[in-house]
Amino acid sequence: MGALAPEIWVAVRLTIELAALTTLLLLVLGTPLAWWLARSGAWWKELVAAVVALPLVLPPTVLGFYLLVALGPSGPGGLIAGFWGERTLAFTFEGLVIGSVLYSMPFVVQPIRNAFEAVGERPLEVAATLRASPARAFWTVAVPLARPGFLTAAVLGFAHTVGEFGVVLMIGGNIPGETKVLSVAIYDYVELMQWREANILAGGMVVFALTVILAMTMIERRMARPGA
């Protein structure tokens, strides 16, 4: 492995940073959203859920295309970038984070929502009769009970961001250390017929994906065990 080009390690590191930051943001943003989806009686909540789920069905090119326009100088991204004197959020790490948050959102929101729904009304009602404030009931009852959902969400959100390709290719501009993530690096190696590098990276991804899926199964098993 020592003979691997340093650029590969740059890509590996970048990918991990992107996935970690995206997962963190998604947990912060996704939890209130999932809570609302699980408990609200609003008639239009399923519409919101459907919008969140869109990236599951849409090809990444659709999201990539909209993002390319939205991040650019004539969209909101260009407006934001203007604050620090840039013209666009495309071709930046920040731009990739925005894209990844949208793209991986259903993988985080859905498991958390399911977990909250599984907790149900009853434990929270009990907490209320014990004079716990809603906020306290949320943190000390609902969140701990929904823990498997959070774990699943974090693992899936991270893994799905690592596996992202189409969106990154379309808005990234292939800049080493900034937007050239692993999946794009593999694409490049294949295109240049550097099979050895492509093989090593692709093999690594397979091992990673397998580990993730196994870990998920273990988490679910352990959580399902009574008393855990």
Added chain:
Amino acid sequence: MRLRTSLAAAFGLLAAILAGGPASAGQTKIAVAANFTDAANEIATAFKAKTGHEAVLSFGSSGQLYTQITQAAPFEIFLSADAARPKKAVEEGFAVAESRFTYAIGKLVLWSKDGALVTGEATLKDGKFAKLAIADPKAAPYGAAAIETMQALGVHDQIQPKLVQGSSITQTYQFIDTGNAELGFVALAQVVGQDAGSRWLVPQELYAPIKQDAVLLKTGAENEAAGAFLAFLKSPEALAIIERYGYAHGDQS
């Protein structure tokens, strides 16, 4: 009844498609370098009108298409954006040696949607822009030519941090067209039809000529339609289209 008429028309069309055109008409699958997209579409239309054969076009960067060809993609003709890959295709036994020829010579242009930004090589030297888009120099010849040009002008190192790469020349154009990059190096063929924006046709002495070679792949050696397409590509009719899209052709260089 309108509906009934249009239904009948639709079924008629369907029947025509299923039955195919004239009995002799064939089909050939062609891998086309992204910069040649518009010209190739027009040539395919003219080809169909003239011979009845259908050319089915697939677009991509030359590197991407070549990789697919080595992995037994069903293409029968390869219109590359360079001379090296068709040559390699022959050497590695994927293509028919004597079929190789230069169908077009590409021109590199520095282009911006901003009507005042590109004035000439001074634009590169002043460097008053945040992002300059090029095609991946390793996979796309127009990207390599862009690097050569910047090196010849001695501005490459200063522009390097501002470079963004499209995976093909089409994507590079997209980056500029959406305004995400203010300017970039694209193929003249991509901007030849538009008057808006500003451009600088890069002088030929700054980069090696982008000879775009075509080659018949072994998969198409027996296909009459494939042979007919290559012949058509050399015809005055096709050459006129190629020239109109901003390329020089083989005999002009």
